[in-house]
Amino acid sequence: MRTFISGNEALAHGIRLARPHVISAYPITPQTTVVEHLSSMCSAGKLTAEFVHVESEHSALSCAIGASATGARTFTATSSQGLLYMAECLHYAAGGRFPVVMMNANRSTALPWNIYGDQRDSMGLLDQGWIQLYVENAQEALDMSLVAYRVAEDSRVLTPFMINMDGFVLTHTYEVVDIPDQELADRFLPSYVTDNRFDFDSPKSMAFSVGPEQNFRFKFREHQAMNRAKKVIAEAEKSFAEVFGRQYTGLVENYRCDDAEYVIVTIGSVSGLVRSVVDELRRDGVAAGLLKIRYMRPFPDAEIAEILRGVKAVGVLEKDISFGYEGTVFTNVNSALQVAGLSVRTSNFIGGLGGADISREQIRDIFQSLESDGRRLNFLGINREEYDD
Amino acid sequence: MSGKNDEKVRTIPFVRQGKKLTVGEIPEITAYEAGFLTVTNASWRTETPVCDRNRCNGCLNCYLYCPEGCVYRDGNTGKIDIDYDFCKGCGICAKLCRKGAITMEKHGK
Known part of the structure; x- marks a missing residue:
């Protein structure tokens, strides 16, 4: 029904x-x-x-x-x-x-x-x-x-x-x-x-x-x-x-990553917005992709490494921060890449804490920053001059 | 009161028998006979529960409440028995037995 x-x-x-x-x-x-x-x-x-x-x-x-x-x-x-x-x-x-x-x-x-x-x-x-x-x-x-x-x-x-x-x-x-x-x-x-x-x-x-x-x-x-x-x-x-009659994608979802140069890794509801931005960028000729993690435990390390093999840069977008280090999803993704012997450039984007909105514009900005050599750890909406380092 | 009772129900390796277990012998679940993997704690006891089998009707209320899981059913009579290697003498069984079948006997009398 x-x-x-x-x-x-x-x-x-x-x-x-x-x-x-x-x-x-x-x-x-x-x-x-x-x-x-x-x-x-x-x-x-x-x-x-x-x-x-x-x-x-x-x-x-x-x-x-x-x-x-x-x-x-x-x-x-x-x-x-x-x-x-x-x-x-x-x-x-x-x-x-x-x-x-x-x-x-x-x-x-x-x-x-x-x-x-x-x-x-x-x-x-x-x-x-x-x-x-x-x-x-x-x-x-x-x-x-x-x-x-x-x-x-x-x-x-x-x-x-x-x-x-x-x-x-x-x-x-x-x-x-x-x-x-x-x-x-x-x-x-x-x-x-x-x-x-x-x-x-x-x-x-x-x-x-x-x-x-x-x-x-x-x-x-x-x-x-x-x-x-x-x-x-x-x-x-x-x-x-x-x-x-409904097929799910297992531990992760690979959305247009097979020939992607720049991939955003997500978890949960923000994936829909990123998928839509990936489609926009693809129309503009940018080789963008989305890797959605569905299961954090057991952690799909091999699946993640396989999808990210050959990608130029990866941005991990997450609604989490382990204070004093980085986002925990980011730590896990980096570990998966390291175990697989891949040296892909990765950076972390913390957003949505306390329910803060994550905008389409911010997703586009993340993809843009992946094309340049940006900061390793970024907080969406916080200006560069506000960081101590 | 001391020592093991009713060895016949003990068919699996026990730490109390000094057996070293392999990973494969570790159960997947945490429901097993008392003392499968723990050291005995009988020395904690200052009182020992003794069951009057004429009064026991095998309702197993004592089993449900026993914090050490050391109450089991005697396969022949359907009444309860207690694994004294793992009974710490807390007396909960005696307190809540509806038939008054269990009494606590003080040690060193």
Whole structure:
């Protein structure tokens, strides 16, 4: 059914189609309407799930983990400070190998207080052991809700999954979205079956302590499982295309990079604007391209290096800054290039912090600066004379 | 009260048996029998839970609340048994047993 809905509502429909057993959440802008919609679906009988209103985000994820430990399919959603409040529990879910699916509405972090979108909340938590996906539109948010469970619950992966959506720009804007039938969703997504649960027939210890030497091995296994997710994501997207007729592009998207000289690397909603500028520049004869990173973990290092091989200059545009160094996406991209032995000129463009607008003109300026030998680290809209160095 | 009980359910390698595990022997998940990978903590105990099997109805409420996961089901009777290598003697099981089947016996009496 094609309908005109917000990004949050689209995601809620995706979760409804995944038939979670337990949903636990605490409201926070701009995530709130996701759980409002799910709550309404539960009360209207359109979704048979236990909806638990908890007293904090720490409890929201703890509840999802506890429910997952009974073998239930679980969902929670949060944003910004809420995600940070969950930080302790993020490790519990990942280390315990509980395949919780969470939507995070990307929002700036305090202080100064601000409710608008940047990606510093989730980028600061890359090391927590969660798969991190960044979507670009409402349809993708819905579709990836189903893909998320399929990947997270796969016995080769068993790793929690964070679906990131840019706050307001994606969560609160309306688009035409195709809501698939339940029958198709059921064909794509099998039931969750696991031994990782309280079992009354064969009671086991859950979430136990492990001393130093064996603990190290558990962490090694966790790392292996996250890497295996790359293959499982590809399989899931192939199957998704067969069932629903929509094909996604895997860990990254290569938009007109094959013969590109200048490429901007993006994450999330700003990709649409960059894609449009790439088309304009191509009409003007500039060999511009866009490389969109969809998954920050597991990190697509080989895919990124392959696409950027032979490119003259790369600009990494991101809504994140690791104070005292550079943007974290930039660090990761440079690492991928270095591992592949590529010496491509790269520079970093920090934009959109606290929800600041990123304009078409600024994207054109980035491409222009790639053609000259510009600064390594740039903040969009900050004049050159304002830098200390 | 001391030592191991009911060795027959212990078919997997345990740290308490001095076995060094390979990466492949590490489970993917964190649901396993108590003490699979931890050192014993029985020495923490100043009281020991003892189950009266005539009263126990095997409801496993104690299992759900045991922080060490050291309650298991006796395959023959369906009633509970306790892995004393990993019981730290906290007494939660005795407190919440609805049948009053578990009593805490003080040490050194």
